[in-house]
Amino acid sequence: MCEGVDSKHTPKLGISGKEILYDEDGKPCRSCNSLLDFKFATGRMAPLPISQDPQVVPVAEKIPGSKTYEKVDPPDVEVLGRSSWTLLHTIAARYPKKPSETQKDEMQKFMTIFSHVYPCWWCAKDFEKFITQNSPKVNSRDELGRWLCDAHNEVNKKLGKERFDCNFWEKRWKEGWDS
Amino acid sequence: MCEGVDSKHTPKLGISGKEILYDEDGKPCRSCNSLLDFKFATGRMAPLPISQDPQVVPVAEKIPGSKTYEKVDPPDVEVLGRSSWTLLHTIAARYPKKPSETQKDEMQKFMTIFSHVYPCWWCAKDFEKFITQNSPKVNSRDELGRWLCDAHNEVNKKLGKERFDCNFWEKRWKEGWDS
Structure with missing residues (x-):
């Protein structure tokens, strides 16, 4: 079954197996979950086969107008x-x-x-x-x-x-x- | 000239070229200097040739009685x-x-x-x-x-x-x- 990003996608468990924590507004809480689980809960990442290392991410782009600052994700x-x-x-x-x-x-x-x-x-x-x-x-x-x-x-x-x-x-x- | 660790060793500049910051008691301030400069100022590290990478450190030992905690240095x-x-x-x-x-x-x-x-x-x-x-x-x-x-x-x-x-x-x- 192939589905697009579901706006009502609110999984209880993340890829790590831990419970996904949500904010009062119903959105996944970035400061309360690991980055991997947060991305999964926001529909930006499908569960990966165990052999694939989720830590391998592409080199971050620079933010617009900056020579040194990269598009680093907020902390999990x-x-x-x-x-x-x-x-x-x-x-x-x-x-x-x-x-x-x-x-x-x-x-x-x-x-x-x-x-x-x-x-x-x-x-x-x-x-x-x-x-x-x-x-x-x-x-x-x-x-x-x-x-x-x-x-x-x-x-x-x-x-x-x-x-x-x-x-x-x-x-x-x-x-x-x-x- | 070969000298031992000098108890009055109070260099003004660190390996990085930055000024060494001291506490009120005259000891180098760990939270105010980089780890490299702190170690240099406390006489635990001589200046290294540029080709030698100071980041290469031996694997940390475990702290006594612990299975998981390593002897990690306090933050610089x-x-x-x-x-x-x-x-x-x-x-x-x-x-x-x-x-x-x-x-x-x-x-x-x-x-x-x-x-x-x-x-x-x-x-x-x-x-x-x-x-x-x-x-x-x-x-x-x-x-x-x-x-x-x-x-x-x-x-x-x-x-x-x-x-x-x-x-x-x-x-x-x-x-x-x-x-």
């Missing part, structure tokens, strides 16, 4: 997640060992607002729930770093990933391994 | 920058077209606190200065997206990079190019 849920953890853990790594009251107050607010504005809505809900049950610990760098590491491990658990040993948080995000 | 200034712009632009892409007063207030606070806690101190100072002179525009998604695009272009100018045409901000960070 995985790129967004990696980027955000990188920023958050590094913020903890640079947080003062003895923060002032203003710094504590700002960090508390920053984490709370982060849980409201994070672009993947279902990830944001989980983070907000975590924050409600585990208020950000902002009394010292180590406290904040370990609190974030625990938050990350909650997500790791949900994704079936290994738990990260939080005793290593500072080596991973501040000191490096050879110092 | 470039990885941190890319990650942070990815998050910020995507936050703008998911910001409401008609935000509530609470949402406007939270976004204003988020950007201001971001400029205080960003881990690369010299980048943070520049962003804080930009915010002081150009208060975050939070009245709509498009306003916020263009304001952030302008902020990013300020950094592009400083780094000698091409200016991004902000008319494309939503295609780059929300819609994609083939829709």
Whole structure:
């Protein structure tokens, strides 16, 4: 059977086998799905035979009028997640060992607002729930770093990933391994 | 002349030719320099002949007790920058077209606190200065997206990079190019 792009194409599962997440307007959510699943849900990609590598994409064109910027796709849920953890853990790594009251107050607010504005809505809900049950610990760098590491491990658990040993948080995000 | 690692080794310029940035305690700042320059400034890497590719690094070991986590280095200034712009632009892409007063207030606070806690101190100072002179525009998604695009272009100018045409901000960070 050969069909064109169906405007009512709203699959429940993506190519990865994971559930497709939709926005309130019924469109597939780009920040909530992997790029592959997003393209599949928007009817731009048919399921591929296993032997075909979906990572092999043609070289991106330049955007109109630009010499250097290519037509790069907006980040999917995985790129967004990696980027955000990188920023958050590094913020903890640079947080003062003895923060002032203003710094504590700002960090508390920053984490709370982060849980409201994070672009993947279902990830944001989980983070907000975590924050409600585990208020950000902002009394010292180590406290904040370990609190974030625990938050990350909650997500790791949900994704079936290994738990990260939080005793290593500072080596991973501040000191490096050879110092 | 053959010298060991000098504990007072504080070079002004890195392998890249850029200035090495130091923290208040006099140590090279990991979040403010490229990994290559950071390693050079901490005496862990000698300048390489041009023919030798510094990107070729041995396969990372696993961290003690872990089956999957490798000894990945903390992010350098470039990885941190890319990650942070990815998050910020995507936050703008998911910001409401008609935000509530609470949402406007939270976004204003988020950007201001971001400029205080960003881990690369010299980048943070520049962003804080930009915010002081150009208060975050939070009245709509498009306003916020263009304001952030302008902020990013300020950094592009400083780094000698091409200016991004902000008319494309939503295609780059929300819609994609083939829709």
